[in-house]
Amino acid sequence: MKSYRDLSREELQQLHTQLEQEYKEAREKGFRLDMSRGKPAASQLDMQMDIMDVLSSSSDYKTEDGTDCRNYGVLDGIPEAKKLMADMMGVERPDNVVVCGNASLTIMYDTVSRCMTHGVLGSTPWCRLDKVKFLCPAPGYDRHFAITQHFGIEMITVPMTPEGPDMDAVERLVSSDQSIKGIWCVPKYSNPQGYTYSDRTVKRFAALKPAAKDFRIFWDNAYVIHHLYEEDQAELLDIVGECEKAGNPDLVFEFSSTSKVSFPGGGIAAMAASKANLDEMRKSLTIQTIGPDKLNQLRHVRYFKNLEGLNRHMRRHAQIMRPKFEAVLRVLEEELGGAGIAQWTEPKGGYFISFEAMEGCAKKIVDKCREAGVVLTGAGATFPYGMDPQDTNIRLAPTLPSPEELAAATDLFVLCVKLVSTEALLEEKA
Amino acid sequence: MKSYRDLSREELQQLHTQLEQEYKEAREKGFRLDMSRGKPAASQLDMQMDIMDVLSSSSDYKTEDGTDCRNYGVLDGIPEAKKLMADMMGVERPDNVVVCGNASLTIMYDTVSRCMTHGVLGSTPWCRLDKVKFLCPAPGYDRHFAITQHFGIEMITVPMTPEGPDMDAVERLVSSDQSIKGIWCVPKYSNPQGYTYSDRTVKRFAALKPAAKDFRIFWDNAYVIHHLYEEDQAELLDIVGECEKAGNPDLVFEFSSTSKVSFPGGGIAAMAASKANLDEMRKSLTIQTIGPDKLNQLRHVRYFKNLEGLNRHMRRHAQIMRPKFEAVLRVLEEELGGAGIAQWTEPKGGYFISFEAMEGCAKKIVDKCREAGVVLTGAGATFPYGMDPQDTNIRLAPTLPSPEELAAATDLFVLCVKLVSTEALLEEKA
Numbered sequence: 038m039k040s041y042r043d044l045s046r047e048e049l050q051q052l053h054t055q056l057e058q059e060y061k062e063a064r065e066k067g068f069r070l071d072m073s074r075g076k077p078a079a080s081q082l083d084m085q086m087d088i089m090d091v092l093s094s095s096s097d098y099k100t101e102d103g104t105d106c107r108n109y110g111v112l113d114g115i116p117e118a119k120k121l122m123a124d125m126m127g128v129e130r131p132d133n134v135v136v137c138g139n140a141s142l143t144i145m146y147d148t149v150s151r152c153m154t155h156g157v158l159g160s161t162p163w164c165r166l167d168k169v170k171f172l173c174p175a176p177g178y179d180r181h182f183a184i185t186q187h188f189g190i191e192m193i194t195v196p197m198t199p200e201g202p203d204m205d206a207v208e209r210l211v212s213s214d215q216s217i218k219g220i221w222c223v224p225k226y227s228n229p230q231g232y233t234y235s236d237r238t239v240k241r242f243a244a245l246k247p248a249a250k251d252f253r254i255f256w257d258n259a260y261v262i263h264h265l266y267e268e269d270q271a272e273l274l275d276i277v278g279e280c281e282k283a284g285n286p287d288l289v290f291e292f293s294s295t296s297k298v299s300f301p302g303g304g305i306a307a308m309a310a311s312k313a314n315l316d317e318m319r320k321s322l323t324i325q326t327i328g329p330d331k332l333n334q335l336r337h338v339r340y341f342k343n344l345e346g347l348n349r350h351m352r353r354h355a356q357i358m359r360p361k362f363e364a365v366l367r368v369l370e371e372e373l374g375g376a377g378i379a380q381w382t383e384p385k386g387g388y389f390i391s392f393e394a395m396e397g398c399a400k401k402i403v404d405k406c407r408e409a410g411v412v413l414t415g416a417g418a419t420f421p422y423g424m425d426p427q428d429t430n431i432r433l434a435p436t437l438p439s440p441e442e443l444a445a446a447t448d449l450f451v452l453c454v455k456l457v458s459t460e461a462l463l464e465e466k467a
Numbered sequence: 468m469k470s471y472r473d474l475s476r477e478e479l480q481q482l483h484t485q486l487e488q489e490y491k492e493a494r495e496k497g498f499r500l501d502m503s504r505g506k507p508a509a510s511q512l513d514m515q516m517d518i519m520d521v522l523s524s525s526s527d528y529k530t531e532d533g534t535d536c537r538n539y540g541v542l543d544g545i546p547e548a549k550k551l552m553a554d555m556m557g558v559e560r561p562d563n564v565v566v567c568g569n570a571s572l573t574i575m576y577d578t579v580s581r582c583m584t585h586g587v588l589g590s591t592p593w594c595r596l597d598k599v600k601f602l603c604p605a606p607g608y609d610r611h612f613a614i615t616q617h618f619g620i621e622m623i624t625v626p627m628t629p630e631g632p633d634m635d636a637v638e639r640l641v642s643s644d645q646s647i648k649g650i651w652c653v654p655k656y657s658n659p660q661g662y663t664y665s666d667r668t669v670k671r672f673a674a675l676k677p678a679a680k681d682f683r684i685f686w687d688n689a690y691v692i693h694h695l696y697e698e699d700q701a702e703l704l705d706i707v708g709e710c711e712k713a714g715n716p717d718l719v720f721e722f723s724s725t726s727k728v729s730f731p732g733g734g735i736a737a738m739a740a741s742k743a744n745l746d747e748m749r750k751s752l753t754i755q756t757i758g759p760d761k762l763n764q765l766r767h768v769r770y771f772k773n774l775e776g777l778n779r780h781m782r783r784h785a786q787i788m789r790p791k792f793e794a795v796l797r798v799l800e801e802e803l804g805g806a807g808i809a810q811w812t813e814p815k816g817g818y819f820i821s822f823e824a825m826e827g828c829a830k831k832i833v834d835k836c837r838e839a840g841v842v843l844t845g846a847g848a849t850f851p852y853g854m855d856p857q858d859t860n861i862r863l864a865p866t867l868p869s870p871e872e873l874a875a876a877t878d879l880f881v882l883c884v885k886l887v888s889t890e891a892l893l894e895e896k897a
Contacts, residue, residue: 086525094518107512108509109731139757140756143756146756154594162594187754301537301539324614324617326572327570332732
């Protein structure tokens with residue numbers, strides 16, 4: 038394809054007229070499609086419904102150590118659920134894991150909230166401090182940024198690279214500023230780019246020397262087993278083990294869940310950390326909860342059994358998801374490859390494709406799509422305060438629509454990209 | 468029975484020698500029994516296991532309004548669960564109800580935590596204030612007091628009466644002290660006394676004129692349908708409706724759950740309040756959670772169907788619990804009636820019997836029981852900071868043991884009461 042950059046003003050003008058006509062026709066088709074969130078498709082949920090038959094009125098409801106899952110008791114997860122979630126997260130010892138309720142987001146929120154009201158291992162509660170800051174590698178996950186914003190924590194953007202956050206920036210900031218108390222990370226198949234932190238990045242994280250003793254890495258390992266391919270899978274070092282080795286055992290809080298393994302909202306979620314960190318968490322849990330839903334933990338353990346069971350299950354998910362990712366990537370390549378107006382990532386796992394438009398164009402593209410009936414994640418959502426300074430990043434979530442819907446939606450998306458980009462180029466040349 | 472008070476020193480001495488011998492023999496029997504918490508018995512759980520068959524791989528997972536309960540979506544409870552929990556709590560409009568996770572304790576904790584970090588409808592966050600106080604009707608529920616203590620909130624004890632808290636004291640304190648921000652209430656079959664607030668008490672609550680605009684009543688309606696008898700059931704006015712009528716719609720947060728209806732830890736929990744209060748809560752929930760476990764909400768709604776279904780189910784629970792309460796009360800009456808050394812409540816519902824020993828005796832009685840193998844709720848636990856100023860109150864939880872175990876345990880308990888009381892009377896006469 039000839040680069041749009043090489044077109045003359047007249048050619049651009051002509052192209053623009055043609056694209057406007059196409060867009061008008063597309064609008065008239067009356068799409069109604071939501072590509073805004075990373076939701077599993079109904080077909081993914083359908084193929085795993087036998088998990089609902091695992092527990093019945095005639096089941097044994099005792100854990101391996103004899104606890105009746107139907108009654109009170111057990112604060113931090115049944116032993117076999119700790120083992121399963123430790124294996125899933127690649128954490129060596131189940132003792133370093135606490136299994137909670139239905140969402141890792143809630144554990145993250147609770148953890149920040151606890152730091153606000155009670156501090157971290159004896160530190161001043163953050164709500165008593167004049168200023169608390171978090172580093173936010175971006176583009177990143179909007180719900181992370183929403184938590185920190187909710188608690189009035191100042192967010193500092195750190196650039197992302199294919200190896201993870203810019204570690205020079207992270208090290209410099211963390212070691213020099215006592216008010217920096219945390220950093221948000223999605224280390225594997227990152228949201229939205231699908232990048233996986235390199236071994237070198239993980240080791241630099243584990244070796245951080247923060248100015249603040251109560252600094253913590255918030256390590257959201259949301260897509261830890263969410264591969265798209267059987268070969269060509271990303272590998273991530275175990276941060277809990279690396280922090281131990283580096284002599285910084287308390288430096289990290291790791292989170293994960295089965296939201297996109299079993300059911301969003303109907304899954305189980307876990308946190309991994311050092312004994313000291315988990316003991317402090319348990320002190321709060323004693324006050325905060327009567328314990329997690331042990332029946333659902335038991336259901337998950339009996340169904341998945343072990344890491345191999347989880348991986349086998351995720352291969353079935355991948356069979357449904359892979360063609361969708363590939364369909365989007367194929368349209369992007371065919372329609373925009375070489376046009377010089379966009380870049381995108383080609384993830385090997387996770388739930389998103391990250392798209393980079395020309396500067397100042399992301400918001401307009403998302404608006405154009407919505408006007409024609411295709412809802413994308415709001416432009417800017419992948420940055421702190423919802424503000425993408427270059428206005429370039431768009432998060433594509435290809436999992437929910439059917440392949441046919443997805444093809445139509447991506448056709449519309451590239452049309453909008455072309456339309457907005459030619460307008461931008463015409464302005465440049467004006 | 469002749470009152471112990473009328474015995475001569477010699478008679479008391481003789482009785483004491485005999486009781487010591489009996490206690491020695493009892494200790495040698497080597498009991499191992501836990502009567503410390505309000506836990507359902509295994510037989511209660513066994514008889515309801517068909518709830519686990521309600522959802523299976525072939526079920527329809529759509530709510531009445533078409534939401535797929537297996538995927539993301541719905542922040543504050545599926546509509547039919549709101550309806551069920553509203554009916555259970557006696558709240559008129561399901562719109563005034565939010566259905567959350569597996570425990571009302573967690574909703575209470577989250578609510579206090581949110582008040583600490585974000586205030587109430589625009590008020591200063593409580594963590595920014597020099598002093599925050601809660602009123603604590605006592606004897607009361609230890610886990611309420613644990614939440615307020617955890618957040619450094621000062622607790623002020625208010626006496627309980629058979630009609631509810633001493634409302635003269637409540638009105639005087641609440642109207643005069645801006646730092647008083649809340650009060651803990653268990654309004655029906657109260658923990659531990661089994662008292663139900665009278666209509667007059669509820670109306671006085673609804674008509675409170677607090678000095679603090681951000682004062683809230685924390686109304687833990689934990690035992691709302693937990694009757695022991697089909698006739699002779701306590702009736703409680705709907706506090707949400709009464710607050711509305713009194714022109715104080717935002718004054719109350721009401722909580723309840725199915726922990727002791729379906730499964731402790733495997734149930735569903737709800738909060739009822741005004742639209743303004745719930746809107747503020749939902750603003751937090753958007754950040755805090757991806758939504759509750761809709762599958763478990765659906766399971767509960769499909770199983771219980773409606774209030775009549777809930778009540779029918781609770782009658783089956785009562786059939787198991789009633790004989791246990793009656794067995795304890797019979798032993799207490801036979802062994803201690805007229806002895807002048809103890810009083811106790813005779814609840815018509817809930818999970819506890821409240822026992823009043825002679826002044827300064829509760830702790831010793833509980834210690835004696837534990838030494839002989841019967842664990843009761845710690846003496847003092849029913850008061851703020853675990854300090855019963857008179858050292859008289861003991862909470863008896865008769866639900867978990869079998870009737871046979873319970874008879875043996877109560878025999879041991881009354882023996883310990885007699886032994887410690889004769890010692891106290893001997894000291895008085897010394």
